[in-house]
Amino acid sequence: MTTTIRISDRSVRFPRATISPDFEEKRVIASSPWEFVSLWLRQRKRHDACVYWEQAKAFYESARDLPVESAPLPLYYAFLNASKALLECNGVRYSAYHGVTGLDLRTSVNGRIRIDNEGISIKQGGFLPALIQHLGEIEARRQYNLGEILSNLAFIHRSVAISYSRGELFLSIKNPRYVHHNGRAWFRANLQDEHTHGQTLATIPAAFSTSITDRVTRLESVATFPWSGARRPTSADIAALKDFHRSIRLDINYIASATPLWYVKRTLASYTMIRRYNLTLMFLAMHRLSEIARYKPIELIHILEGRRNWIIYEFVKIARNQFLDEIAAEITGYEISPAGVRQSSF
Structure with a gap:
C-alpha cells in the first residue's frame, strides 16, 4: 500500500x-x-x-x-x-x-x-x-x-x-507530497478540477504522469528514488530525498503566502x-x-x-x-x- x-x-x-x-x-x-x-x-x-x-x-x-x-x-x-x-x-x-x-x-x-x-x-x-x-x-x-x-x-x-x-504556463496543484511503496518513493499531488480535461493534461511535462483515483486526478513523478521505509530514515534515505527534491523543484513552483500555493510548470509552445x-x-x-x-x-x-x-x-x-x-x-x-x-x- x-x-x-x-x-x-x-x-x-x-x-x-x-x-x-x-x-x-x-x-x-x-x-x-x-x-x-x-x-x-x-x-x-x-x-x-x-x-x-x-x-x-x-x-x-x-x-x-x-x-x-x-x-x-x-x-x-x-x-x-x-x-x-x-x-x-x-x-x-x-x-x-x-x-x-x-x-x-x-x-x-x-x-x-x-x-x-x-x-x-x-x-x-x-x-x-x-x-x-x-x-x-x-x-x-x-x-x-x-x-x-x-x-x-x-x-x-x-x-x-x-x-x-497566451495560456497559463502554471497549473495549480493541491497537497504536494512524497509517497513510498516497496522500497521506492516518488512525488504525488492532486490536480485542481479545472485542469483535468484532455487538452490540459496533454501539456503536463513528460517527467509526470496522471491518473484518476476516487474521482481525484493525481499528478505523479515518473522517476522514483530509494526509500527504506524505516521509522527513522537512514542518511542514505535523506540524501536521496534531498537530491530528488532539488530536481523536481524545477517543475514544481510556489507562490509565497502563509500557506504556499503550489503549481506545476507545464509545456506550452508559446513560451520559452x-x-x-x-x-x-x-x-x-x-x-x-x-x-x-x-x-x-x-x-x-x-x-x-x-x-x-x-x-x-x-x-x-x-x-x-x-x-x-x-x-x-x-x-x-x-x-x-x-x-x-x-x-x-x-
Whole structure:
C-alpha cells in the first residue's frame, strides 16, 4: 500500500527550500523572516553572512515606499546581499563582480522599447555564476530577454498570460507530497478540477504522469528514488530525498503566502522554457530593471506605459516578498510562515 513518507511518525512536509531543506523540522511561525534569519545566523556565528543579511534588509526597506520606476535599484541590492548571505553561510567562494550584464536587443527592424528587447547575459565568472553553481543548475543557455524570464515565474503567471494573450504556463496543484511503496518513493499531488480535461493534461511535462483515483486526478513523478521505509530514515534515505527534491523543484513552483500555493510548470509552445530556479530568474530580472532604472530611466517610463506594463508592475511589487520567502528558506532550511501579518507580506 502506498503511504506518505514519514519521519519519526510525522508526515514529511513538501518544503519551500530547494537545496538543503530540513525535512525533520516543524514549520516556523515568525513575525519577520528578516529577524528570524538574522537570529539564526548569529546563533551559528555566521558573522559575515549576518552583515550581508542586515544590509539586504536595509535596502529592502528603503524600497518599500518607492514607486515602481525607482524601486528596482535598491531591491536588486537587497537580492544581491541576501544571496551573498546564502553563499557565505555555506562557505561558497565568489568574486566581487556581479556576473551578469544587460544587453540591448533592439535592431533596425525591431527597435521598439519593450521588455522582449531587454537582454540579460550571464557571465562566466562573478557572483551570479557562483550562486548558479550552488543551486546546481545545469542549463547551458546564458542569454535571455526580460520577457522570457518573467514568463517563467509562477507568481506573475496570470498577468503574463493576459498581457501576452497566451495560456497559463502554471497549473495549480493541491497537497504536494512524497509517497513510498516497496522500497521506492516518488512525488504525488492532486490536480485542481479545472485542469483535468484532455487538452490540459496533454501539456503536463513528460517527467509526470496522471491518473484518476476516487474521482481525484493525481499528478505523479515518473522517476522514483530509494526509500527504506524505516521509522527513522537512514542518511542514505535523506540524501536521496534531498537530491530528488532539488530536481523536481524545477517543475514544481510556489507562490509565497502563509500557506504556499503550489503549481506545476507545464509545456506550452508559446513560451520559452527556462530550466532555472526562481531565485536565479528573479535575480536576473531585477538586475536588468535596476540597470534601466539607473542608466535609462526614460526608457523605463516608456516600458511602464507600454502594453505589458502590468507584468513589470506586478513583478516589482511581488518579487520582493517572493525572493525574501525563498532565500530565507534556502539559508535556514526551515519552512517560515508569517504570524500576525496582513496579506502574508513582510
